[in-house]
Amino acid sequence: MQIGSIEIEVVSKDIKNMHLRILPPDGRVKISAPYRMNLETIRKFALEKLSWIEKHRAKFLQQKPVRHYEYINGExxxxxxxxxxxxxxxxxxxxxxxxxxxxxxxxxxxxxxxxxxxxxxxxxxxxxxxxxxxxxxxxxxxxxxxxxxxxxxxxxxxxxxxxxxxxxxxxxxxxxxxxxxxxxxxxxxxxxxxxxxxxxxxxxxxxxxxxxxxxxxxxxxxxxxxxxxxxx
CATH class of the missing domain: 3.30.2010.10 (Metalloproteases ("zincins"), catalytic domain)
Structure with missing residues (x-):
């Protein structure tokens, strides 16, 4: 699903309510939705949460790359x-x-x-x-x-x-x-x-x-x- 410039992964599950997640490391957006819920309802939910999504994605985009440990002296x-x-x-x-x-x-x-x-x-x-x-x-x-x-x-x-x-x-x-x-x-x-x-x-x-x-x-x-x- 595409909302403006944001691509959202939609996954259907055996659940009662929708769940929205912003995933590390790059701010990927994922919505888990109940089976048989139509896409228009999911899109409306995403639009209502758009400001929250943009706020939390921005934090990921501003972060420095995750440290890749080499397990060497001095780390x-x-x-x-x-x-x-x-x-x-x-x-x-x-x-x-x-x-x-x-x-x-x-x-x-x-x-x-x-x-x-x-x-x-x-x-x-x-x-x-x-x-x-x-x-x-x-x-x-x-x-x-x-x-x-x-x-x-x-x-x-x-x-x-x-x-x-x-x-x-x-x-x-x-x-x-x-x-x-x-x-x-x-x-x-x-x-x-x-x-x-x-x-x-x-x-x-x-x-x-x-x-x-x-x-x-x-x-x-x-x-x-x-x-x-x-x-x-």
Whole structure:
């Protein structure tokens, strides 16, 4: 679908309401619509949201290109909201990662390991770090919100910080959250747990968020700096 100079991808799904997303890295626009909904209704929806679309697409277009890590000495990498300098250390044993002097992330790998192997070692370490932080937060907020998630899992996601599968009561968390501050991680956990009370992003959902976490909008804004509209 074309609205002015903006091309919009329209996908039909088994859903009740339309969902609009602005996707990284280049501001691609996507609308998910219920089966059998006619294109004129979808076009009207897009036109009503046009100013919002243009505003958020502009943020993507103004962004610098996403950093492409080479996993070499001197790069800045993040853990729990803090920046560390990467040091690659030649190591004959099993690959591992160590925080050194609260300044460095030491990546201990064989000297012949290529970029993809170094990336995997770092990401496996991020996964373990996130596993250490999440259980306590989920336990805390399940008690406050009055819900229970049957399980939670971690995966790499391109367009969301988290998601919630309502029927199995399963929460998914983006691996990238390992790099974010505790309160940003906590916000995503609260967001997904609240979906067990209200699946949609409607006024009821927002009222729950306001009650449980009054500063959630500021956490969301910080979380999405450079990643606009990852979590709507």
């Amino acid at each position: 800045s990498h993040y853990l729990a909201g803090r920046s560390y300098r990467l040091r690659v250390v030649d190591y004959a044993g099993h690959p591992k990662v160590i925080i050194r002097d609260q300044i460095f992330i030491d990546l201990l790998v064989a000297k012949d390991d290529d970029r993809e192997k170094r990336k995997k070692v770092i990401n496996d370490w991020y996964r373990e770090q996130l596993k250490l932080r999440v259980p306590e937060l989920i336990k805390k907020w399940e008690k406050i919100i009055g819900v229970e998630a049957k399980e939670w899992r971690i995966k790499q996601m391109k367009t969301r910080w988290g998601s919630c599968s309502i029927k199995p009561r399963r929460i998914w968390l983006n691996l990238e959250l390992a790099k974010k501050s505790d309160y940003c991680l906590e916000y995503v956990i609260v967001h997904e747990l609240v979906h067990l009370l209200e699946p949609r992003h409607n006024s009821r959902f927002k009222a729950y968020m306001d009650g449980f976490m009054p500063r959630w909008k500021s956490y969301k804004k910080e979380l999405n700096q450079g990643n606009e509209a990852l979590l709507s």
